[in-house]
Amino acid sequence: MQDTVLPVAHTLYSDxxxxxxDTQTRTERLPAAALATTVAALALLVLAQLYLVRRxxxxxxxxxxxxxxxxxxxxxxVGTAGPASSxxxxxxxxxxxxx
Numbered sequence: 001m002q003d004t005v006l007p008v009a010h011t012l013y014s015d016x017x018x019x020x021x022d023t024q025t026r027t028e029r030l031p032a033a034a035l036a037t038t039v040a041a042l043a044l045l046v047l048a049q050l051y052l053v054r055r056x057x058x059x060x061x062x063x064x065x066x067x068x069x070x071x072x073x074x075x076x077x078v079g080t081a082g083p084a085s086s087x088x089x090x091x092x093x094x095x096x097x098x099x
Contacts, residue, residue, distance in 0.1 A: 034078050035079060038075040039075060041071050049064050052064065
């Protein structure tokens with residue numbers, strides 16, 4: 001048993017520890033794609049608002065204004081929660097034991 005099962009169990013344990021550590025490292029990164037997509041959507045909504053203001057001579061389109069406000073809230077959420085989560089993961093994150 002010590003010559004067969006224990007080495008295999010140790011290998012399995014080491015592989016699982018490495019997989020968890022790799023996942024933790026990936027979650028410590030900032031959500032750059034989500035932030036970039038949200039900022040791009042916000043910019044497009046603002047451009048659409050400006051286009052409609054010039055084209056229709058109305059001050060604001062209620063639907064686009066609502067969408068712009070909601071996307072700006074999402075952008076603020078991603079911009080603050082993402083780095084806060086990444087920092088918390090880096091500071092208080094789980095690390096694989098040295099074995």
